Amino acid sequence: MKSTQTENNLPEPTKAELEILQVLWEFGPSTVRFVNDKLNEQREVNYTSTLKQMQILTEKGILKRDESQMKHIYIPVEAEEKTKVQLLDRFVNTLYKGSASKLMMQLLGNEKTSKKEIEEIKRLLDSMD
Template structure:
């Protein structure tokens, strides 16, 4: 199954549902409003569109509809990263990593996690 590419606004909704699990439009809207003002009807319409695109499941067995993410978080992240990597770094993961590490304050803990990942990728050397 091909994973639909979410817009930025759709991705924000998916992130709420991935983090908190299936929920109401009101809950999702409240979470979105913590970052920026978003109208309830805007959130409702977006979630209805996302349901039509098969990005969200909807349980309408009760008066209050419950929406859940119908697409996998990791698969969606991988697809978006692959596209970004191809478009911005001509497919070079090393260029992406060098840019990311060079432009931010990477903590000692994050560097250790990166070292562990590199060791795993190299076969545990």
Template structure:
């Protein structure tokens, strides 16, 4: 199951800040868009039901934490995107990205290193 855009926004906050209360997440969300506290609460409750978040309950508040890792979530989203938008072709995705986005020298060096590592793995 993949998170919605709003759920992904909440996950980013929790990945960066660690376990947080609804109020803390709401404050971060409010910095970039207009969202009500009850909307943030409802989203986080749904995410808990879906298995994206854990919830610790104490007398005054609930603390939520991401159960899914950022890396696993990114991998799943990219896999689905490659399958649906590029018919499973990772090379078409990479060519599209590099054609549309000006990569920095550092990014290109990272890409070259990754390609060299992948090439080495295939030769072994």
């Protein structure tokens, strides 16, 4: 039994791939140039590196693209939410054996989680009945 495939089949996006997805999520469908510029606000990356990554993401089926113009427009295949849910799911399973409440406890115990956040969470829970 070599497969780690669970019920979903998306290849796990790597770190560099996630960076690109974040830009597309935040700003919507974009050209390589645009994404590369955004990335370069944070760190230095060559244009062709970004291009290559986005091509790979497309091969993997994580992005699709509109090639009708010379400047291809790249679009995430799955919605931001869906992808994040998957990543979160994997995270919970890996580190907390699937227990969301265990994760919560750490979140709440973490000093970095502000009072405000905690209040927000409480409100959230109360409002869901």
